[in-house]
Amino acid sequence: MYIGKTYKITEFIFWTRRNLFLLLLISIVPVLLYELLALHWLVVPWPIVAFLGTATAFVVGFKNQQTYNRTWEARDIWALKIGMSRAWAMMCRDFIKDSDRAHEIASRNLAWLTVLRYELRSKRAWENIDKSYNREYANFYTIPEREIALSTVLQKYISDDEIEKVISASNPLIQLMSLQSTALVSLSDTGELDNARFFELHKYLREFSTLQARSEKIKNFPYPRQYATVNRIFVWLFCFLLPFAMLKEFNAFNEFVTGLMKGHMVWLVIPFSMIISWVYTSLDQVGESTENPFEGSPNDIPISRMCQDIENEIRAMWGDSKPVQTINPHRIIM
Numbered sequence: 001m002y003i004g005k006t007y008k009i010t011e012f013i014f015w016t017r018r019n020l021f022l023l024l025l026i027s028i029v030p031v032l033l034y035e036l037l038a039l040h041w042l043v044v045p046w047p048i049v050a051f052l053g054t055a056t057a058f059v060v061g062f063k064n065q066q067t068y069n070r071t072w073e074a075r076d077i078w079a080l081k082i083g084m085s086r087a088w089a090m091m092c093r094d095f096i097k098d099s100d101r102a103h104e105i106a107s108r109n110l111a112w113l114t115v116l117r118y119e120l121r122s123k124r125a126w127e128n129i130d131k132s133y134n135r136e137y138a139n140f141y142t143i144p145e146r147e148i149a150l151s152t153v154l155q156k157y158i159s160d161d162e163i164e165k166v167i168s169a170s171n172p173l174i175q176l177m178s179l180q181s182t183a184l185v186s187l188s189d190t191g192e193l194d195n196a197r198f199f200e201l202h203k204y205l206r207e208f209s210t211l212q213a214r215s216e217k218i219k220n221f222p223y224p225r226q227y228a229t230v231n232r233i234f235v236w237l238f239c240f241l242l243p244f245a246m247l248k249e250f251n252a253f254n255e256f257v258t259g260l261m262k263g264h265m266v267w268l269v270i271p272f273s274m275i276i277s278w279v280y281t282s283l284d285q286v287g288e289s290t291e292n293p294f295e296g297s298p299n300d301i302p303i304s305r306m307c308q309d310i311e312n313e314i315r316a317m318w319g320d321s322k323p324v325q326t327i328n329p330h331r332i333i334m
Contacts, residue, residue, distance in 0.1 A: 012282070015133055015136075015137075015285075016133070016278065016281065016282050016285060018132070018133060019278065019281040019282070019285070020274065020278060023239060023273070023274045023277045023278060023281065024270070024274060026239060026240055026243065026273075026277070027243045027269065027270040027271075027273040027274050027277075028270055029243075030042060030243040030244050030247060030269070031243065031247070031266060031267060031269050031270055034247045034251075034266060035266055035267070042244055042247070043244060043245070043247050043248045044241055044244040044245045045245070046245045046246075046248070046249060048241075048245070049238070049241050049242055049244075049245035050245075052234070052237065052238050052241065053238050053242070053280075055234065056234040056235055056237075056238045056280060057280075059227075059230065059231050059234050059235075060231060060234075060235065060280060060283045060284055060287065062227075063223070063227060063228070063231045063284070063287045064283060064286065064287040064290070066223060066227075067223055067287045067288075067290040067291045068290055070218055070223065070290070070291065070292075070293060071290050071293040071299075071301065073214070073218065074215070074218050074293035074294065074301045075293075075301055077211055077214050077215055077218075078215075078301055078303055078306055080207075080211055081113065081208070081211050082306055082309075082310050084204060084207060084208065084211075085109055085110075085113065085310050085314070086310065086313060086314070087204070088106065088109050088201075088204055089106045089109070089313075089314040089317055090317065091197070091200065091201060091204070092105050092106040092201075093106065093317060093318070095193060095197040095200075095201065096187060096192060096193060097192050098187075098192060101183070101187065101192070103318060104183070105180065105183050105184075106314060106318075107156075107157040107158065108157060108158055108162075108176060108179060108180055108183070109180070109208075110156075110157045110307075110310075110311055110314065111154050111157035111158045111162075111166070111176055112173065112176045112177065112180070112208065113307050113310070114150070114153050114154060114157065114307065115150065115154070115166065115172045115173055115176060116173055116212060116215065117145060117303045117304060117307055118145045118150045118153075119172075119173065119216075119219075120215060120216075120219050120294035120303065121143060121145035121146065121294060121295075121296055121303075122145075123295075124219070124220070124222070124292070124295070126222040126225065126292075127222075127291075127292045127295040128288055128289065128291065128292065128295065128297070129292075129295045129296050129297055133285075134289070134297055137297075137298055140298070141298060143296045143304070144304045145296075145304065146296070150167070151163055151167055154166065154167075162179060165179075173212060177205060177208070177209060180205055181202070181205060184198060184201055184202055184205075215294070218293065218294065219292075219294050222291065222292065223291045228288075228291075231284060231287075232284065235280050235281060235284045236281075238277070238280060239277035239280060239281065242273050242276060242277055243269050243270075243273040246269045246272065246273055247266055247269055250265050250266050250268050250269050250272075251265060251266045253265040253268075254266075
């Protein structure tokens with residue numbers, strides 16, 4: 001996730017430059033037809049385009065609000081997971097008498113977080129990470145789930161036998177939850193965990209399962225495609241018609257100006273049309289970049305970094321103050 005104070009305007013223009021080139025073409029063609037070929041009948045009445053612009057603004061605003069809500073919900077879900085993982089590690093350490101078993105169960109929760117983030121980083125057909133203007137930023141940050149195999153990472157948390165069970169399972173996350181539940185039942189049966197503490201830990205397993213389902217809901221159910229499609233159509237229809245509506249308005253300014261611009265005011269349609277259209281297309285692109293908070297873009301929830309931080313905290317609880325090494329300490333980890 002980008003955590004700077006603000007994006008520079010140069011970065012934003014670079015990110016949206018392809019739209020700017022297209023908008024330049026869309027703005028130039030009507031002016032050339034109007035000014036050089038005298039096709040004055042191409043003018044579109046301004047009220048029609050103004051009405052379309054208002055409708056487009058509502059549609060774009062609706063999309064951005066909904067996609068922002070998806071990201072906000074994802075942030076809340078992972079904040080809960082991290083907070084509960086801290087509590088889980090402390091309860092394992094303090095509730096379970098056998099230190100090795102306690103450490104094993106606490107580490108298995110880190111394995112669950114790892115498998116979950118790998119699942120959330122897997123690609124979906126509707127995601128936007130592979131679009132050209134997003135791929136350009138891939139050199140500035142690291143997505144660990146795309147660089148290291150899941151089985152390699154799991155070796156830090158669970159045994160080879162459990163890794164094989166998890167990797168080969170149709171649903172690795174459910175397999176890990178099942179292993180956790182089985183471990184708690186075993187401790188309860190042997191008297192190492194009293195009923196009150198057993199039920200408290202098991203309640204956390206249910207909460208983890210619920211948070212997993214909420215994450216999967218955001219990952220597997222995209223922003224409705226019908227809304228996304230209508231939004232894109234409205235934006236580009238408005239951008240296409242806007243310069244045609246501005247021709248007559250700017251041509252009328254010739255009556256009031258003097259000097260070099262006298263008789264040539266219509267050429268100002270090009271920059272002003274581009275600026276207004278760029279606002280709409282940029283808002284659309286911003287909303288698009290916020291649709292999928294787990295796809296691995298610079299505007300995502302930084303689940304890899306969050307998992308690394310919670311692992312360091314839990315290791316410190318068990319007396320290991322050596323921090324986890326990052327994949328590449330010179331690059332940002334998402």
